Amino acid sequence: MDKILIDGGVPLRGEVAVSGAKNAALPALAATLLAEGGHAIHNVPDLADVRTMGRLLSHMGCEVGRGDGRALEVRVPASLSPEAPYEMVKTMRASVLVLGPLVARWGRARVSLPGGCAIGARPIDQHLKALTALGAEIELEHGYVEARAPRGRLSGTSFVFDLPTVTGTENVMMAAALAEGRTVLGNCAREPEVVDLADALRGMGARIEGDGTPEIRIEGVTGLTPLRHRVVPDRIEAGTLLVAGALPGGDVVVRDCVPAHLEALVEKLRAVGASVEPAPGGLRVVGDGRPRATDFRTAPFPGFPTDMQAQMMVLLAIASGSSVVTETVFENRFMHVLELTRLGADIAVDGKTALVKGVASLSGAPVMASDLRASAALVLAGLVARDTTEVLRVYHLDRGYERLEEKLAPLGARIRRVKA
Ligand code: UD1
DSSP states (O other): OOOEEEEOOOEEEEEEOOOOOOHHHHHHHHHHSSSSSEEESSSSOOOOHHHHHHHHHHTTEEEEEESSSEEEEEEEOOOOOOOHHHHHHHTGGGGGHHHIIIOOOOOEEEEEOOOOOBOOOOHHHHHHHHHHTTTTTEEEEETTTEEEGGGGGGOOOOOEEEOOOOHHHHHHHHHHSBBSSSEEEEEEEOOEEEEEEEEHHHHHOOEEOOBBOOEEEEEEOOOOOOOOOEEEEEEHHEEEEEHHSSSSOOOEEEEEEEEGGSSSHHHHHHHHHHHEEETTEEEEEESSSOOBBBOOEEEEEEEESSGHHHHHHHHHHHSSEEEEEEOOSSSSOOOHHHHHHHHHHEEEEETTTEEEEEOSSOOEEEEEOOOOHHHHHHHHHHHHBBBBBEEEEEHHHHSOOOOOOOOHHHGGOOOEEEEE
């Protein structure tokens, strides 16, 4: 198992490019199940989660391979086995994204329930309710969701989500694309990855409008053509690199990002005193002196992303003054706090809020990654801490970042990966 060693205290300088978005690549891969034939998805990052989704598609009978450069090619056969087994779903919740396409295109699906995960219970009740509204017959048996489309096809419906769910919106949008008639979905997630999937589906011949707003309208079609799509840049990787550049003394250009996807974060980076300005192909961040304290709360897009909460907290941990961070999207998403306190941070958690009292400096120590974004926060903390920080359980980081250390080292970070 790998670990990452960081000798902190070197301000970052230079340019770094952002990879394609994990959270857009995963639904695009699931969307291939909507049409037989050869699909090509470009700008797909080479990550553990993407490989898991690839294995899942292969398990069903698809051929999955890397084409030239960064394209991922998927060949969907004329018949497949529509099952997502527990062994795969348990390592990646987003596997549940195959449920909608399977039942819509293949008439049935058997998908393991994801179970709990480190950042809270994360049910899929909204996915199931909406698919039921589309006419799917759903049973839960032996830990699996068994879904069928009676008569082989789903039917258009009106459905309002109880709360905006990203993968829920994506799952149901994919299913409705092949349903008979019109579907109107209310209280949808507005995340850029939902819009990217809608673009991908439109490229396959789907008739979808309203994505990026709370109401999505879908006119079902009888068949779709294979996917040719380029996934959007990863706004969470971009955000993580912006926070790295906002650490004291930093001056970094983050290329290949979409500033419109990063507005809530940029506003908070400015609130802590960093300067963030447009630069050719992206954003330039300059982290002047010690950050200032600021409060923030996570919320669905366009609010401050929960996936950036842990990283932003690193800036507040070394800020002058106290900040309050409120996590409204997930329960249990403060697991990085204990590890940050091992580096000298002064943070107290009370339910959904964390009170961060800024300290003058952090000092390196061995720390344990607990989930994907928490591990990115520990790497950022290591960049600013005195002496050496050792981040263990790097497999969490590798689920969602394409060798983060190789992006940070050219900026001057003294960071390396070693076998633990
Ligand atoms: C996606 C992202 C993840 C991000 C999250 C929130 C992917 C692959 N993952 O996860 O990185 O942290 O959005 O931005 O895109 N909920 C229910 N019932 C449901 C579905 C969700 O109660 O059926 C709740 C969840 O427990 C959570 C909230 O809704 O409290 C939002 O979760 P959701 O948007 O579904 O997150 P994911 O799509 O799993």
